[in-house]
Amino acid sequence: MKRAFTMIEIIFVIVVLGILSSIAISKLAVTRDDAIIAKGRAQVAAIRNAISLTRNQQMLQGNSGWLTKLDNLSTATSNDGDALFDTNGTLTILDYPLYSRDADGHWKKVASNKYAFKVMNIDVNFTYNSTDGSFKCNHTEEYCRALTE
Numbered sequence: 001m002k003r004a005f006t007m008i009e010i011i012f013v014i015v016v017l018g019i020l021s022s023i024a025i026s027k028l029a030v031t032r033d034d035a036i037i038a039k040g041r042a043q044v045a046a047i048r049n050a051i052s053l054t055r056n057q058q059m060l061q062g063n064s065g066w067l068t069k070l071d072n073l074s075t076a077t078s079n080d081g082d083a084l085f086d087t088n089g090t091l092t093i094l095d096y097p098l099y100s101r102d103a104d105g106h107w108k109k110v111a112s113n114k115y116a117f118k119v120m121n122i123d124v125n126f127t128y129n130s131t132d133g134s135f136k137c138n139h140t141e142e143y144c145r146a147l148t149e
Contacts, residue, residue, distance in 0.1 A: 010044060036105040040117045040147045043098060043107070044126070047085055048135050050093045055133055058091070066133040067091065069113060078109035119143045 005125035008010045047070070055066055072089045073082055076138045078100035084107050086097030100108045103118060113130065116123035128135050 003008050011035070036119055037143070037146050039105055040119060040124075044095065044135070044147050048076065051133050051135060054091055054093055058093075066130050067128075070115075070128050071109065073109060076112045078107070082109070084109060084115065117147065118144070119147070 008018075021075055033048060051067060051070070058064070067088055069088045070093060071078075071082075071084050072087050078084060080099075080101050082100040083097035084100055085094045087093060098107050100106070104117065104121065107117050108123075109116055110123070110125065113128040115126045115128070117126065118124075120141060120143070124137055124141060126135055128139045137148065139145055139148070
């Protein structure tokens, strides 16, 4: 007696593998988007903490007021590869800068004291206010809430 698989058994296995892979691929796509949002949420928290920490360090040295800017760029917008949030020319903000890139999961500077984090090909705009040290976005936008709540 031969020990081999019949054509029906092989087709059945291929169909089952196809169904399982289609389920797995759809789950992985959602996981990637969730990872980008989690990365952005952690970076927003780090930027906000760095702003507060830098102000506290300044106050201990006898200087008052918030940072006037969050980067050392000479232009109002950034190009790919520009360092953001690392220094404002005199003070270190983040120990490791975030490099500008126009792609999902990355930051770019869009105007003076305005930055955008890209999620699902949508820019979520954050504004740094140097009078109160806030780093906020528009909470009516879905991705803004996902990144800050």
